[in-house]
Amino acid sequence: MPKTSLQKQTLFSQPIRQAPQYIPTVQAPVYRASTIIFKNTDALTQRHWTDDYDYSYGTHGTPTTYTLADQIALLEGADHCLLAPSGLSAINLVNSALLDSGDEVWIPDNIYDPNHAHLNALNKKYGIILKVYTPTDVDSIEFGDKAKLIWIEAAGSVTLEFPDVIGIIKKAQAHQVLTALDNTWGAGLAFCAFDLDDQHLAVDISVHALTKYPSGGGDILMGSICTKNRTLHQQLLHMHALQGISVSGDDVAQINRSLPSMSLRYQQHQNNTQMILTYLVACTEFAQVLHPSLSNHAGHAYWQHICKDGQGAGLVSVIFKTEYDLKKIQQFCNALKLFRLGFSWGGPTSLVMYYNLKEMRQCSTAHLADGWLVRFCIGLESPEDLIEDIQQALAQL
Structure with a gap:
């Protein structure tokens, strides 16, 4: 008696031969599962x-x-x-x-x-x-x-x-x-x-x-x-x-x-940030540059004690002087070419975002200058290119 279509499908779902399920590889196998089958x-x-x-x-x-x-x-x-x-x-x-x-x-x-x-x-x-x-x-x-x-x-x-x-x-x-x-x-x-x-x-x-x-x-x-x-x-x-x-x-x-590759990338983010930090500190447009490695930064001593190897990640923020209003801050962010406007950090692409500190804090912020804050998330591009990007955006102000 010939097999029905359903019987053929059932037959093919139970192959006579099965490839070995475990082999040594550099990357572990990827399991995709909702149901997991119990042996007994x-x-x-x-x-x-x-x-x-x-x-x-x-x-x-x-x-x-x-x-x-x-x-x-x-x-x-x-x-x-x-x-x-x-x-x-x-x-x-x-x-x-x-x-x-x-x-x-x-x-x-x-x-x-x-x-x-x-x-x-x-x-x-x-x-x-x-x-x-x-x-x-x-x-x-x-x-x-x-x-x-x-x-x-x-x-x-x-x-x-x-x-x-x-x-x-x-x-x-x-x-x-x-x-x-x-x-x-x-x-x-x-x-x-x-x-x-x-x-x-x-x-x-x-x-x-x-x-x-x-x-x-x-x-x-x-x-x-x-x-x-x-x-x-x-x-x-x-x-x-x-x-x-x-x-x-x-x-x-x-x-x-x-x-x-995480530790290598983290170190490169930090290296790039330190080069850019040196440039930012010298800029006259900023009332304050924020990074834990700076000696005048809030909590610098605590950072120095905990991060004994001087690790500083890939974030640095600046506070523009008060003569730069919201329109100017938005103009600066829009003028950047390598820095992209977006949240998050830790990826290969450098990001920028602006914040109004007066809307964010409840306690005293006497340690922070007045003005709009811009945060740079430093990626893995050439730091020289990133500095040039900030320079050209500042020049347009």
Whole structure:
């Protein structure tokens, strides 16, 4: 009796021969999975969501995603790592997992604005108590009885103040307050968030926008949450599972591919920035140049103590003198040719963005000059060419 079309399809879905599934390669295989097949019922019933490698469903993890998580944990000096679809998603996961109604959370005045917006939303909806501190002044932090979490940003991503990381952690530990560091700027390379001094002082959580330096291409969105404390990791992992947070295997493979060159790229970003910084300091159009390596910069001593090798990443900001109004600032940004107008950093292309500081800060900004701020994200182009680009744009003012 001839086989039906359906029988033929079933036959072809079970080939007699099967190519070997595992071979040694430079890059690990890419797994794309929603459903994961269990070998038998024992494998199904004996698994648990707290297993180091829980192969039960695609959202929990695959060899591809766990490989990247392990690499990021190693980079950061942590024991555990979770992946999220973006840096902001990673930040929101920490807030959602740790904060309950009535809890007090502290943020620096230079915090990443979307994190501030998320915490404001939690404040309005669930009664989270939101407090703001001056990042370079530990005395501006006065923990209440409900204090649960404090965010640290080193350095601030716009004005680049470098906080007293060690002082903040010590004060938080004395009050049993969890510390969460946005470590995107340092990227696990400028300093180790889990081994900060001779006493191995550490943050509780390090959040990292892998979108930036780990990706390096300006084309992948992803974030990570690293910890050393297993109990804390499982608390975050539980919320990670409840929210169905997952990342694309293809995106993960791209970052896995970029990681081996990350330290080289980071160093080149820094080298380019230092050359451009020297030029910017000499420009008469600016009232102030902002970078942690400058001796008059807010938090310079803290940066010098933590970043012992002088790491400075690829961000530098300038504040134009007050005679340059918004129209002039926009004219300057539009005149740039190599610097492209856009958010983010850490990719090969240099970026520029302008900010009104008066709309961004709540605490005293006496250390900052008046005027419009322009942030340069230095890419991998020739620094001489980038300097020429700034020169020609300034000349048009």
